[in-house]
Amino acid sequence: MLSLCMILISHFYLLANARVYNHHTLVGEDGDLITNVCRGAGDFKANCSIILREDPKVVNANNYFDISKAILELAIRKTSAARNFMKELTKNNDSPAITACIADYEFAIDFFNHSLDELKESPATAVYDAKIVINNPYFCSVQLENAHIVNPSIDALNYQTSLLSVCASQAISYTIPPPRHP
Numbered sequence: 001m002l003s004l005c006m007i008l009i010s011h012f013y014l015l016a017n018a019r020v021y022n023h024h025t026l027v028g029e030d031g032d033l034i035t036n037v038c039r040g041a042g043d044f045k046a047n048c049s050i051i052l053r054e055d056p057k058v059v060n061a062n063n064y065f066d067i068s069k070a071i072l073e074l075a076i077r078k079t080s081a082a083r084n085f086m087k088e089l090t091k092n093n094d095s096p097a098i099t100a101c102i103a104d105y106e107f108a109i110d111f112f113n114h115s116l117d118e119l120k121e122s123p124a125t126a127v128y129d130a131k132i133v134i135n136n137p138y139f140c141s142v143q144l145e146n147a148h149i150v151n152p153s154i155d156a157l158n159y160q161t162s163l164l165s166v167c168a169s170q171a172i173s174y175t176i177p178p179p180r181h182p
């Protein structure tokens with residue numbers, strides 16, 4: 001009897017939370033998803049909005065799960081293109097620093113990809129994976145600086161990768177239901 005009571009109580013809390021969660025989702029849908037996603041992006045706020053509005057799949061998403069998925073796909077595409085650009089640079093001109101950047105970008109692509117894999121089952125892990133990507137362009141910039149390489153194209157790619165890390169983790173954080181009370 002007691003355990004039945006517990007089950008009923010926990011269901012009550014689940015339902016109560018489900019309502020709050022849906023309300024939270026509805027509030028988001030009433031506004032503009034991209035505006036909400038970029039709101040918490042700090043210094044990246046303005047460019048978050050610009051880069052996301054350039055992608056039709058991101059623009060057309062109508063819930064936080066779909067927009068998170070679209071942003072991660074955009075991030076994987078852009079980070080892969082950045083890696084390919086740096087591979088081209090090293091083709092005829094061996095540079096240990098740029099080679100290190102390529103390795104950093106492989107990690108970044110893997111983390112975005114892993115985040116996409118976790119999005120449904122473990123959104124907290126997905127947030128973490130998307131968030132820590134920001135380390136990789138930073139490591140790349142340090143490598144370049146130590147090797148005294150000045151390359152504005154790579155600087156721009158490092159900025160873009162950091163930006164996508166912030167946009168993706170902000171979006172995914174909206175898919176996490178609020179904590180349940182025991």
Ligand SMILES: *[C@@H]1O[C@H](CO)[C@@H](O)[C@H](O)[C@H]1NC(C)=O
Nearest residue numbers: 043044045046047048156159
């Ligand atoms: C936004 O991105 C552009 C390059 O695309 C950069 O020049 C500018 O400084 C960025 N804005 C902020 C606030 O960082």
Ligand SMILES: *[C@@H]1O[C@H](CO)[C@@H](O)[C@H](O)[C@H]1NC(C)=O
Nearest residue numbers: 076077080109110113114117
């Ligand atoms: C992402 O991971 C999947 C396996 O989960 C793999 O098949 C795919 O090639 C990966 N994509 C990229 C861009 O690394």
